[in-house]
Amino acid sequence: MTEEYEITETLDVKGLSCPMPIVKTKRAIDPLVTGDVLEVVSTDSGSMSDIKGWAAGTAGVSLLDQSEDEERGEAVYKHYVEKTE
Amino acid sequence: MSTETPTANPNDAALEARIEALEQELAELQAETGTDTKKMTIVATKGTLDMAYPPLILASTAAAFGWDVVVFHTFWGLDILHEKKSKNLKLSAVGNPSMPMPNVLAALPGMDSVATRMMEKQIKDNGTPTIEELLDVSIESGVELQACQMTIELMDYDEDDFYEGVTTGVGAATALNHMADADVQLLI
Numbered sequence: 001m002t003e004e005y006e007i008t009e010t011l012d013v014k015g016l017s018c019p020m021p022i023v024k025t026k027r028a029i030d031p032l033v034t035g036d037v038l039e040v041v042s043t044d045s046g047s048m049s050d051i052k053g054w055a056a057g058t059a060g061v062s063l064l065d066q067s068e069d070e071e072r073g074e075a076v077y078k079h080y081v082e083k084t085e
Numbered sequence: 086m087s088t089e090t091p092t093a094n095p096n097d098a099a100l101e102a103r104i105e106a107l108e109q110e111l112a113e114l115q116a117e118t119g120t121d122t123k124k125m126t127i128v129a130t131k132g133t134l135d136m137a138y139p140p141l142i143l144a145s146t147a148a149a150f151g152w153d154v155v156v157f158h159t160f161w162g163l164d165i166l167h168e169k170k171s172k173n174l175k176l177s178a179v180g181n182p183s184m185p186m187p188n189v190l191a192a193l194p195g196m197d198s199v200a201t202r203m204m205e206k207q208i209k210d211n212g213t214p215t216i217e218e219l220l221d222v223s224i225e226s227g228v229e230l231q232a233c234q235m236t237i238e239l240m241d242y243d244e245d246d247f248y249e250g251v252t253t254g255v256g257a258a259t260a261l262n263h264m265a266d267a268d269v270q271l272l273i
Contacts, residue, residue, distance in 0.1 A: 026149035
């Protein structure tokens with residue numbers, strides 16, 4: 001994956017299921033400043049749709065990218081959320 | 086014949102006052118509609134383990150969207166906010182076709198506890214938050230959890246029985262007031 005942005009912080013929500021990935025993402029992005037990018041690492045397959053929906057419906061954040069990888073035989077979903085205001 | 090007097094027409098003063106009042110009202114309305122904060126009101130009426138989840142999951146998620154959220158707990162929904170009872174919410178084994186046991190067995194004494202333990206294990210294994218965790222994140226993220234005063238008295242509960250941060254002393258009118266303005270209203 002080519003990155004045109006720098007990751008400011010990584011949030012590990014592996015093993016957590018709905019609604020915790022969203023709740024924790026919101027909490028992690030709040031203290032960041034405009035332009036910062038939060039990487040969210042989740043094992044919840046629902047997070048692909050949920051983070052997208054949350055970012056679309058929430059002011060001040062923008063979803064830059066999402067990816068699906070595999071780590072030790074387990075699917076891992078990565079989300080890159082930029083704080084825009 | 087002229088009716089004009091050198092003093093200001095009292096009708097003018099009344100008109101001016103009315104215009105001023107209307108302008109203020111308009112400004113208030115504009116200020117209100119200017120914010121695009123969405124509102125959600127949930128009425129939580131059930132106190133079983135499975136039915137305690139949906140209101141709290143939706144409430145905490147909506148708070149993550151920045152919404153203004155009220156969950157009005159009434160009847161058995163009150164148990165979700167009850168500090169002792171919320172840790173002991175049960176799943177009913179009877180009348181639940183998704184249970185891996187026939188109703189005739191499910192009705193036996195102790196089966197609700199078995200079903201509840203099974204569910205609690207699944208919750209833990211799946212990384213699903215506990216009801217207590219969901220209450221914590223909801224309160225911390227600004228969700229207003231309201232406990233219906235009439236039901237508190239009906240169930241003979243005490244206001245101190247509830248988690249810190251729970252609003253007591255509210256009734257149907259308070260819930261309706263928030264609901265009338267809400268973009269999303271749910272009865273669970």
